[in-house]
Amino acid sequence: MFTTDPFLSASVGGTPLVRLEEVVPDGCGTVWLKVESGNPTGSYKDRMAVAVLGRALERGEVKPGDRVxxxxxxxxGTALAFVAPRLGLSFTAVSSDAFSEEKLRSMRAYGAELIIEASEDGAITPELVGRMKNRAQKLAAEEGTFYVDQFGSPDVLIGYEPMGAEIADQTGGAVDLICAGVGTGGALMGAVNGLDAKGVRPVVVALEPAQSPLLTTGVGGPHRVEGIGVGFEPPFLDRTRCTDIRTVDEALAIEMCRRLAAEEGLLCGISTGLNVCAAIELAAELGKGSSVVTLACDSGLKYLSGGLFDRS
Ligand SMILES: Cc1ncc(COP(=O)(O)O)c(C=O)c1O
Structure with a gap:
């Protein structure tokens, strides 16, 4: 859709919507999971990488041979590392040892250059994220370099609109509520825009880790839910479109990941476990007959070495 590259247009998006059975208690509404691990790098970020780079190339803001x-x-980073070379671009990622080894290795496997900022004991903190951002912005000032700006580019939101349109089609428009954890807020709000464009207007609930309740209390903190709870207001989060913002304990999110894998055959990352915990809570509140949608952001394969699925 955002590119003429045949592999990208055939493989990114068009993911299944799965009804959760075993992990949803009796008496709850239906809980649907948009399983985004089916994208080539195992995450919904492939959608935004194709949209941001495809549209920037189209507008001539970046040209083949440039560095992203x-x-x-x-x-x-893995999504950009995958998409960039297919479009004739190279990619440099500023990341950290706080994030899963699989993700760092995947970026390298796709040929990205990696710059690693050291964390304190593997914790994701606002200080660490700020340091990574500064480093990336310095590089972005160099000649022949395109800064993706995942926290600012309107193309991020546009990239997720087809996900919302797919959900509208897959449910026949029956979506009472959609909830998801927010990093940039792009996936949730982009999906909501895609639903809106199809005339489907669900209640919207944003989520964050209980260990870093910045959006709900104003105070963030260290946590281990990769991709969300970034320590500042998510730029794409439209609070006027959200009915509520809720927290979920990361320990419950991890336990849910294990249940999703063992009971539903869905191997997902921690942010997905967090999304499903909240979706079940909200479906219990809305009751039987209601329909709640949430997102499976990425694949659990990215977290195997971090021990996410290891039971003691
Ligand atoms: C695993 C994971 N889950 C959730 C998110 C949050 O998505 P968004 O930035 O679109 O809010 C991210 C973002 O990096 C992520 O990597």
């Missing part, structure tokens, strides 16, 4: 730069927890 971004700071990233690894999912965005």
């Amino acid at each position: 730069v971004e700071f990233t927890a690894g999912s965005t």
Whole structure:
């Protein structure tokens, strides 16, 4: 859609919407999961990488041979590392050892250059994210370099609109509520825009880790839910379109990842576990007959070495 590259247009998007069965208690509404791990790098970030780079090339803001730069927890970076070379671009990622080894290795495997900022004991903190951002912005000032600006580019939101349109089609428009954890807020708000464009207007609930309740209390903190809870207001989060913002304990999110894998056959990352915990809570509140949608942001394969699925 955003590119003429045949592999990208055939493989990114068009993901399944799966009804959760075993993990949803009786008496709840239906919980649907948009399983984005089916994208080529196992994450919904492929959608935004294709949209941002495809549209920038179309507008002539970047040209083949240029270097693309971004700071990233690894999912965005892996998506950009995959998409950039297919469009004739190179990619440099500013990342950290706080993020999963699989993600760092995936970026390298796709040929990206990696710059690593050291974390304190593997914790994701606002200070670390700020340091990564500064480093990326310095590189972005160099000649022949295109800064993706995942926290600012309107193309990020546009990239996720087809995800919302797909959800509208897959549910026949029956969506009472959509909830998801927010990093940039791009996936949730982009999907909501895509739903809106199809005339589907669900209640919108944004989520964050209980260990870093910045949006709900004003105070962030260290946590281990990669990709969300970035320590500042998510730029794409439209609070006027959200009915509520809720927190979920990261320990419950991890436990849900294990249940999703073992009971539903869905191997997902921690932010997905967090999304499903909240979706079930909200579907219990809305009750039988209601329909709640949430997002499976990425694949659990990215977290195997971090011990996400290891039971003691
Ligand atoms: C694994 C994971 N989950 C959730 C998110 C949040 O997505 P968004 O930035 O679109 O809000 C990200 C973003 O990096 C992510 O990598």
